[in-house]
Amino acid sequence: MSQNKLMAAALLHVGYNMWRDKNSPVAVDDRWAQAAGWSDTLQFDLDVFHRLTEELPKLGIDTVLLDIGDAVRYDSHPEIGVKNALTPDELRAEVRRLRALGLDPVPKLNFSASHDAWLGSYERMLSTDVYRTVVGDLIHEICEIFEKPSHLHLGMDEETPSHQAAYGFIAVRGDELWWKDFYHMVAACERENTRPWIWSDYYWHHKESFLSKMPKSVLQSNWHYYRLRGERGDEGPNGVGWTSFFDLAEHGYDQVPTTTTWNFRGNTVQVMRGLAAAGLPHVKGFMSAAWMQTKKENYYGILEDADRVCLALEEYGSAFPLD
Numbered sequence: 001m002s003q004n005k006l007m008a009a010a011l012l013h014v015g016y017n018m019w020r021d022k023n024s025p026v027a028v029d030d031r032w033a034q035a036a037g038w039s040d041t042l043q044f045d046l047d048v049f050h051r052l053t054e055e056l057p058k059l060g061i062d063t064v065l066l067d068i069g070d071a072v073r074y075d076s077h078p079e080i081g082v083k084n085a086l087t088p089d090e091l092r093a094e095v096r097r098l099r100a101l102g103l104d105p106v107p108k109l110n111f112s113a114s115h116d117a118w119l120g121s122y123e124r125m126l127s128t129d130v131y132r133t134v135v136g137d138l139i140h141e142i143c144e145i146f147e148k149p150s151h152l153h154l155g156m157d158e159e160t161p162s163h164q165a166a167y168g169f170i171a172v173r174g175d176e177l178w179w180k181d182f183y184h185m186v187a188a189c190e191r192e193n194t195r196p197w198i199w200s201d202y203y204w205h206h207k208e209s210f211l212s213k214m215p216k217s218v219l220q221s222n223w224h225y226y227r228l229r230g231e232r233g234d235e236g237p238n239g240v241g242w243t244s245f246f247d248l249a250e251h252g253y254d255q256v257p258t259t260t261t262w263n264f265r266g267n268t269v270q271v272m273r274g275l276a277a278a279g280l281p282h283v284k285g286f287m288s289a290a291w292m293q294t295k296k297e298n299y300y301g302i303l304e305d306a307d308r309v310c311l312a313l314e315e316y317g318s319a320f321p322l323d
Contacts, residue, residue, distance in 0.1 A: 005062075005322075006283065006284065006285045006286065006313060006317050006320060006322070007062065007063050007256060007284055007285020007286070007287070008060050008061050008062050008063065008285060008286065008309060008310055008313055009061065009062075009063035009064070009065055009106075009256060009285055009286070009287035009288070009309075010056055010061045010063070010064055010065070010287065010288050010290075010302070010305070010306040010309070011064075011065045011067065011108075011258075011287060011288065011289040011290065011291075012049065012052065012053075012064055012065070012066055012067070012294055012302070013044070013066075013067045013292070013293055013294050014044050014049075014066050014067060014068050014069070014071040014072075014086070014091075014294065015042070015043075015044070015067060015068050015069025015070050015071035015072075015082075015118055016039070016043040016044070016067075016069070016071075016293055017038055017039065017069055017070055017082065017117050017118040018067070018069055018110055018115040018116070018117065018118060019115065020037055020038040020117060020166065020167070021038065021117040021123070021164075021167045021168055021169060022038050022040075022117060022168065023167070023168025023169070024037075024038060024166045024167055024168060038117065039082070040082055040083055041082055041083040041084055042071055042082050042083065042084040042085055042086075043293050043295070044071060044293070044294050044295075045294055045295045045296060048294055048295055048296055048298075048299055049094075049294050051299065052294065052299065052302055052303065053097075053098055053101060053103065054101065055303060056103065056303075056306055057101055057102050057103060059303070059306055059307050059310045060310035060313065060314070061103070061306050061309075061310060062102065062103060062104060063103065063104045063105075063106060063285070063287075064098060064103050064104070064105055064106065065106045065108050065153055065287065066105060066106065066107055066108060067108045067110070068091075068107050068108060068109055068142065069109065069110065069118030070082045070085065070118035070119075070120070071085055071086060071091075072085055072086050072087075072088060072091055072142075072145070073085040073086070073087055073088070074088065074137075074138060074141050075088055075141060076137040076138065076140070076141045077134060077137060077138065079120060080118070080119065080120050080122075080138075088141070088144075088145050091145050092145050092146075092147070095145065095146050095147060096147075104150055105146060105149065106146075106149055106150060106151045106152070106153060106197070107142045107143075107145075107146050107149055107152055107153070108152075108153035108154075108155065109138060109139070109142060109152070109153070109154065109155065110153075110154070110155025110156070110157070111135060111154055111155055111156060111181070111185060112155045112156045112157050112158060112159045112199075113126060113159045113164070113171045113172055113173060114157070114158045114159050114160065114163040114164050115155055115157065115158065116155075117167075119134070122134050123169070123171070124169060124171070126171055126173055126177070126181065127173060127177040127180065127181055131181070132181065132184050135181070135184065135185060135188065136184070136188045139152065139185065139188040139189060139192065140188065140191075140192065143189075143192035143194055148192070148193065148194065149194050150194065150195065151194060151195045151196070151197045151219060152189050152192070152194045152195070152196060152197065153197040153198065153221075154182075154185050154186075154189075154196055154197065154198050155198065155199060156182065156198045156199060156202060157198070157199035157201050157202070158199075158201060159172055159173065159178070159202070160172060160205075175206060175209050178202070179209070179213055186215060186217075186218065190217075195217065195218075195219055196217070196218045196219070197218070197219040197220075197221065197256075198218055198219075198220065198221065199221050199222075199223065199258075200220040200221060200222035200223070200244060200248060200253075200255075201222070201223070201241070201244075203222075203244055203247070203248065204240045204241070204244060207247075211251055214253070216252060216253060216254070218253075219254050219255075219256060219284065220248055220253045220254065220255045220256070221255065221256045221257070221258045221287060222241065222244045222245050222248055222255060222257060222258070223241060223257070223258040223259070223260075223289070224241040224242050224245070224257075224259070224267070224271055225241075225259065225260045225262060225263040225264065225267055226241075226263060226264055226267070227264050227266070227267070227270070228242060228270050228271065228274060242271075242274075245257060245275055245280060246278065246280070248282075249280050249281050249282050249283075252282060253282060254282050254283075254284050255280075255282055255283055255284065256283075256284050256285045256286060256287050257271065257272075257275060257283065257286055257287070258286070258287045258288075258289050259271050259272070259286065259287075259288060259289070259308075259309065260288065260289045260290060260291060260305060261288075261290065261301070261304060261305045261308060262289070262290060262291045262292075262305075265308075268286075268288065268305075268308040268309055268312050269308065269311075269312045269315075272286060272309075272312040272313070272315075272316045273312075273316055275316075275320075276316035276317075276319035276320065277319070279319055279320070279321060280320060281320075281321055281323075282323065283320040286309050286312070286313060287309065288305040288306045288308065288309040289305070290302045290304075290305035290306075
């Protein structure tokens with residue numbers, strides 16, 4: 001991706017064991033029941049992935065954030081990979097194919113305690129020496145597989161009891177342990193010469209801690225998935241998600257704001273128009289997050305989500321000052 005061009009990114013899922021743990025009961029009327037149920041077998045269609053990634057550059061997407069999790073049978077920790085997981089060589093071949101298509105492939109390993117069931121038994125070892133060793137091993141190996149990726153997304157979102165209400169095991173790190181684990185991850189990324197990238201909602205609940213401890217080197221993806229009411233405020237749900245774009249910019253954090261059609265189809269253009277009107281600084285790009293498995297039934301939904309980002313960038317992208 002050119003340094004004088006806004007990133008146009010799309011989130012694609014390879015692994016999907018990140019919203020349930022192995023013991024989660026699933027209610028019949030649960031909106032995530034089919035989309036995010038635990039499976040000990042890879043929930044991923046390689047043919048659909050090929051079709052999607054061949055189409056995305058035609059829309060204007062230049063970066064694909066690949067949610068990996070347990071979709072790989074890691075050499076360092078083969079016990080993590082699910083049935084039919086890709087081998088490191090298979091994933092490496094996909095990374096090279098993506099680069100040949102003109103896409104920047106970025107790995108994502110979500111280490112939030114609400115989204116780390118893919119770690120298997122290690123999800124219950126937060127903040128221990130074993131946990132930190134495994135995290136370091138996985139960061140090192142995924143960076144080797146991706147052959148020096150530009151960024152590595154660490155997730156770290158939604159670590160609250162409510163986001164684990166259906167889990168068999170609930171864990172939330174206190175502020176001190178959250179930062180100790182996070183700094184360990186950041187250091188591991190720095191050793192690989194890759195820029196760490198996270199979801200920004202830890203700021204929503206820990207503003208003072210975030211502003212005093214979050215390194216400016218970490219790329220932020222704040223997100224807002226709801227209908228906006230007003231230019232600088234949101235009377236609806238997730239209002240802090242909207243105002244945080246402005247707070248993070250004020251404090252000098254680089255951002256890739258993230259939108260979706262998942263909850264409200266007009267979300268992308270509404271958010272980008274509002275941020276463009278403010279001439280929000282430190283914006284490095286925008287990302288679509290369809291939150292859909294990479295399967296045939298979701299093909300057009302994922303493309304639509306990505307296309308809305310590209311179309312909105314065509315209209316509003318010039319309003320964002322490039323550093």
